[in-house]
Amino acid sequence: MFPWFLLATTLVVIICIYYVINTITKKVYKQNTPKGALPPIYSGWMPWLGCGLEFGKSPLTFIELMRQKYGPVYTLKVAGERMTFLTDPEDFHIFFRSVNVDFQKAVQNAVQNVASVTEHAFFRNHTKIHDTVKGRLAVSRLPAIGQDLFSEMKGHLLMINAPKMLKSGGESKISAELSQVVRSTMYKAVMNNLFGAELLRTGHEEKFKELEKYFVTFDDQFEYGARLPGIFLREWSTSKKWLLDLFRSITAKCLKNIPEDAAKQNLLQSLLSVVDAEYAPNWALLLLWASLANAIPITFWTLCLIYSHPEVLAKLRTEVEPVMKDLKNIVFFLNLFFRLVSDVTLGQMPYTRQCILEAIRLRSPGIITRRVVQEFTVKGFNVPAGDLLMVSPFWAHRNPKHFPEPDKFEPERWDSLDKNSFPDEFIAFGGGRYQCPGRWFALMEMQMYVSLFVNMFNCELLQGVPDVCPLHLVGTQQPVHSCPVVLTRRNAS
Numbered sequence: 266m267f268p269w270f271l272l273a274t275t276l277v278v279i280i281c282i283y284y285v286i287n288t289i290t291k292k293v294y295k296q297n298t299p300k301g302a303l304p305p306i307y308s309g310w311m312p313w314l315g316c317g318l319e320f321g322k323s324p325l326t327f328i329e330l331m332r333q334k335y336g337p338v339y340t341l342k343v344a345g346e347r348m349t350f351l352t353d354p355e356d357f358h359i360f361f362r363s364v365n366v367d368f369q370k371a372v373q374n375a376v377q378n379v380a381s382v383t384e385h386a387f388f389r390n391h392t393k394i395h396d397t398v399k400g401r402l403a404v405s406r407l408p409a410i411g412q413d414l415f416s417e418m419k420g421h422l423l424m425i426n427a428p429k430m431l432k433s434g435g436e437s438k439i440s441a442e443l444s445q446v447v448r449s450t451m452y453k454a455v456m457n458n459l460f461g462a463e464l465l466r467t468g469h470e471e472k473f474k475e476l477e478k479y480f481v482t483f484d485d486q487f488e489y490g491a492r493l494p495g496i497f498l499r500e501w502s503t504s505k506k507w508l509l510d511l512f513r514s515i516t517a518k519c520l521k522n523i524p525e526d527a528a529k530q531n532l533l534q535s536l537l538s539v540v541d542a543e544y545a546p547n548w549a550l551l552l553l554w555a556s557l558a559n560a561i562p563i564t565f566w567t568l569c570l571i572y573s574h575p576e577v578l579a580k581l582r583t584e585v586e587p588v589m590k591d592l593k594n595i596v597f598f599l600n601l602f603f604r605l606v607s608d609v610t611l612g613q614m615p616y617t618r619q620c621i622l623e624a625i626r627l628r629s630p631g632i633i634t635r636r637v638v639q640e641f642t643v644k645g646f647n648v649p650a651g652d653l654l655m656v657s658p659f660w661a662h663r664n665p666k667h668f669p670e671p672d673k674f675e676p677e678r679w680d681s682l683d684k685n686s687f688p689d690e691f692i693a694f695g696g697g698r699y700q701c702p703g704r705w706f707a708l709m710e711m712q713m714y715v716s717l718f719v720n721m722f723n724c725e726l727l728q729g730v731p732d733v734c735p736l737h738l739v740g741t742q743q744p745v746h747s748c749p750v751v752l753t754r755r756n757a758s
């Protein structure tokens with residue numbers, strides 16, 4: 266009898282102590298937590314879906330309308346998620362630097378949906394992959410990568426009037442769709458450069474067309490693939506499967522031939538040398554997507570904007586032509602040739618870079634995202650843990666305080682730009698620990714392509730610059746319709 270009584274009394278005492286400690290802790294926590302309301306919320310009218318239907322119709326314009334209605338911090342309820350938007354650039358430091366928000370927890374689920382990387386494999390591999398890509402594509406490594414890339418691009422651009430590729434409207438006039446021209450020439454050059462020459466069979470026209478077809482579908486619906494189960498997206502799921510199968514066969518072969526000297530590895534080989542073999546094909550697919558999905562549309566937009574602004578084109582050519590002429594004249598003096606190509610890559614053509622930055626500013630990703638892991642306060646509102654935190658580079662770059670006459674294409678606004686950094690208000694490449702690791706490579710490849718293109722071609726935009734399609738939030742913007750052009754080869758090339 267006695268031991269039972271003792272046990273019961275002990276239990277009661279433990280429960281009382283726990284209760285007292287718990288009450289005190291809650292009180293202290295309450296005192297230390299700044300009081301504030303939740304941000305204004307728009308939940309729509311549908312249970313669970315929230316404002317999903319209105320949001321889905323035109324997400325890019327919807328988020329800006331909501332800012333105008335609710336102010337600089339607001340929440341949308343969409344498909345069971347609370348999405349809180351920060352729209353004042355003064356608050357972006359929270360998004361990029363605060364310990365209360367987390368990049369990996371925001372993107373893990375999307376990565377699982379688009380590339381079937383499990384949660385465990387994601388957290389085991391993500392940081393080391395990020396750091397590997399960042400190291401491999403660091404500014405100091407670019408001159409070495411750039412020499413091959415430049416020659417590849419020029420080769421593919423010279424093939425542009427091959428009769429099979431485009432309908433020829435005469436000897437030197439070529440009717441084409443501009444994004445298709447940019448895509449097919451740039452895909453080949455970038456794939457060969459980052460993944461290894463001919464690994465993806467870019468020289469085999471039929472095989473390349475097949476790869477291009479599946480990749481374009483995968484890319485087009487990537488955003489939906491990140492959120493919806495595959496059964497709702499049959500075409501997209503087929504493309505994903507085809508691409509994963511391709512990478513399964515490629516990575517199995519590649520894993521046997523990775524050079525030990527890291528300096529001799531291409532990007533894919535560097536990735537394969539750090540990642541768990543089981544998920545190597547999945548990560549390789551993600552890397553292919555990251556390296557093509559944003560830079561190629563921006564190259565397209567840069568050309569559209571340049572050719573629709575004759576004064577910009579003229580100024581650009583005065584910068585580009587002498588450099589290209591020198592390159593042509595001294596092609597046999599290899600050392601000088603390499604030095605000059607490096608100079609091209611590293612910013613000896615500042616106006617070309619300014620044009621590209623201006624196009625990126627105007628066609629930036631609709632949103633980037635973080636997960637709130639610890640409640641924080643902003644502008645007097647408490648943002649609770651669990652929310653998806655959103656910032657829109659596209660709309661931030663239209664803030665007239667930082668970008669006067671924001672809708673104008675004006676490369677001169679980047680005149681005083683420092684070569685290797687961006688102003689705080691420019692967030693197209695994200696920021697913080699997981700900022701885009703391919704950003705310097707992206708600028709280099711776009712600079713090479715644009716300078717080669719304007720030197721080689723006149724380009725008439727038959728229907729002007731297409732509008733931005735308001736349906737995409739993830740990644741850089743897509744045109745709402747095609748962009749037919751007539752290309753004419755220039756004597757200068």
Ligand code: HEM
Pocket residue numbers: 395398402552555556557559560563625630633634693694695696697699700701702703704706707741
């Ligand atoms: C105009 C071109 C590009 C733009 C605008 C862009 C933009 C971005 C943005 C906004 C992010 C997310 C960063 C964040 O949330 O803070 C990102 C991530 C990433 N980007 Fe880029 N990017 C571009 C080109 C490239 C290229 C050419 C590569 C590779 C060759 C690349 C590789 C990556 C990778 C691997 C990530 C994921 C990083 C991680 O998960 O840690 N990007 N990019």
